[in-house]
Amino acid sequence: MWNKALIFSFLAVFIFAVSASAQSTIKIGFGGPLSGPQTEIGKKALSGVQLAVAEANAKGGILGKKLEVIPADDEGKSEGAVNAANSLIKKEVVGVVGHWNSACSFPASEVYAEKNIAMITYASTNPKLTERGLKNIFRTYGRDDEHGRINGEFIVNTLKKKSVAILHDKGAYGKMMAEITGQTVKKLGGEVVIFDGITSGEKDFRAILTKIKSLNPEVLFYGGYYSDFGLILKQAGELGAKWNFVSVGGTYDPELIKIAGEGAEGAFIQAISLDAVKDQPSFKRFLQAFNDKYKTDPDLWAAIAYENADILISGIKKAGSTDSKKIIDAIKSFKDYQGTLGPVTFNEKGDIMAPLLSMFQVQHGKFVPYISGLK
């Protein structure tokens, strides 16, 4: 009995003690996977946001106050996202850079919408995210339906190949990319000889690759991330496959080439890439600042999250207040805002107009732009 009472009172004290927090900073929320298999990605993105905030603070903050980043871990799951969103609201953030998975951005955006808080996602690509009529969502990465369409057109129109084998990792992103690419290929008169999924994290793909080899396609398209695709490329090479490989932004990472080794040669990856902007002054500045602070190069997510934070901060400045609704309006009104990665304008759904998509090819162990400015 006493145990119970003691425990309860402890908890009560704890909870109320923890909830006391300073009001004197402007808080920016960050949502992303900070635990679980995608932790690395979440951490990189967070580092981008933290850099943007640090820079703004070095310039004296905004509206006379300093900025503070409040990270919230969504564990890469939708329940985690709801919890993360609620914790950010509790901390009274004025805007959020997040989340990563579409499965997280979806429910989190509804929570933020209740309080009219802007959510700028750096990676959620599910088209439906911006089709629900919510006014507080922005994204700078682009949508799967467009990327998928571009992939399909590339395969049939540019590479002039007709028979395609499609694999995906059963995840929301990979599978959707696979489906949309497949639909586009079929619409353009091509043939999808097989459509199957692999289990992410499983190492051995020989079973399905051997099967695909027997079907003799011209192209293998993969929707998913680099850790699995690297192994697929490697094993396909070992099996002597002579297909063209095409894949998506999730596989665009130097680690891909490390894992795949020679198997990666000649593979085409469609991605939004830092390589396409590396000569832009705004990007160079970011690169330098990132290196100064973290002693390493930023990856794509860090860069995009940085840009998002930058957009948010500018939105606050333009709105001239911490009223989150005004901030949303301010961001909506940006025309060709000079983002880190290029000009940014959002359409009424919150999607970015003209994201910079390129097709890369792996040549001699490096990603080389093959076609830039894909639409």
Added chain:
Amino acid sequence: MFLQQVINGVILGFIYSTLAMGMTMVFGITQVIHFSHGEVFMIGSFVGVGAAVLFTESGYFGGNILLILVVTLALAMMGAALLGLLVDRTCYRPIRRSPRINSLVSAIGSSIFIQQAAILTLGSKFRIFPFLFPKGQFNILGSMVSYAQLSIVIVSLFLMIIFSIFLKYTRMGKALQTVAENQKIAGLLGINVNKFIALTFLIVSAMAGATGVLTGSYYGSVDFFVGFMAGLKAFTSMILGGVGNVTGAVLGGLVIGVAETLIGGYISNDNKDILVFLLLIIILVFRPTGLLGERIAERT
């Protein structure tokens, strides 16, 4: 293509078999499902990758691949064995006398702990494992077998044979079998049961560590999440073959490996895990003690 798929499956099966063997030995002696065996395997591969990368890049052994492989195996086996002993000592031994459910929960806890501890200390990125096998492949009846694959089979078989010899023909091995069969009698005979259980953990963990190196080098990359999957496949193989039954574990591993590959290649790769699980359930319904029957110790 069929033969090729079977070959693919057999290679995979050998990996599962070696792990399942270890798990089944532990179960035979302690009646605890050694949940963290998969994580020991994972740690073995990480020790291996650290060593292999160090040796290949620093040129210590003059680029002699075979030597590097042997040393890496040795180091990984030692590291894994140590971990296995630690797990036994801290998570299983204190509650040996308690109900088995407690040990099972503790086992799950230890598995989660090892994985998370590794991630926290080493970061969650994966590592590239240098290729330590002879390159090239040869042709059997129209299908390809690479020397790497052959090496895995050879080393696995080697480990299994050594282990069997140990069990059957050495004094220690026979004592181990006695403990496995009846702890009470073994205790009465003056055998230190705990020591032998520790010995079992040492042996099976070393084997898991070796498998970790082989697997890591074969696939070329290691990450922290393979332990869970490997463990799951190993349990399934163990149960399929009959717990406590070492030969059963080997058979179980091969069956699972081949079944998985054939289902993935011919029916659906998407759903293959579901179908393999279904297969397990069906077999268990008709043969609840597994394919080759069980061999469990009488507990004190």
Added chain:
Amino acid sequence: MSQQYLPGKWKANPWLLAIIALSLIFPWISPEYYVELAFNVGIYIILAQSLNIIIGFAGLLNLGHAAFFGVGAYTYGILWKFFQLPFILALPLSAVFAALTGLLLGLPVLRVRHDYIAIVTLGFGEVIKLILNNWTALTDGPNGLYGMAPPQFLGLILKSRIHYYYLVLVFVYLVLFIMVRLGRSRLGRAWIAIREDEVSAASLGIKIDRLKLLAFTLGAGLAGIAGCILAAKHRFISPAGFGFYESIIILCMVIVGGIGNIPGVVLGASILYIIPEIFREFSDFRMITVGVAMIFLMIFRPEGILGKEKRKTIWVQMEKREIR
């Protein structure tokens, strides 16, 4: 025997009344964030108690409980997707489908050796998650289902956190009531008899198989209810939230509280949900703490926080006299 780990008769225990009173006015005196927290705790109390039936009463170690949770949630999601079925009708159906899933799992469990139960249930949990993920036509696959309508009672649409809090509160009390009544009923005693000594229980005429199946069915059904409520509140569900880690967390809640111990499990669920939320900044360490907690508890206090000594030996008897 039942007095050892169940609350006594309905005496006017002042602490109990105070807690009940507090729970009724809680949402009006607390900030929104805590009401949200309380809602989630409520869901997990229901989940943990439903697992408590399977593990605590019937003695079957179920490592795939999140599957039932998922089936309940997806029942609402799917029924909404195809038929726009309102919550009121979907709720009992969620319970039914989840219960059927429980029955389905119970069947192979009956046939396998005691030690395998953990693995089989674990595998089953993963398989259900895979099915939810792959059967795209039904479940929209990994993208998840969204847009389920909020519950509507007599014209009142549940919107605010306070509404949902009361919804879950009703079910928490309902489930607790069921648990207490079960524990003291003949059924409950039969379960405990099976758990303690299967051979003797059988010789007393207790239908072992039927009762084990009943435990699974009932436990699963209650978990399904929790799933449906969660789906209604979040209005977005995906397979990722119903996997191994969730099952382990629920298991831990039961263990921490004390297997079979009803108030203990309430406490276990609360602690295991609230503490990670308090220490959000240390989310890195969440899982590792769970792992360590499991090991420590088994070594130092296997009967859980509120458990009584006797716990430690109950399972031994069960193992010794198990029948197949």
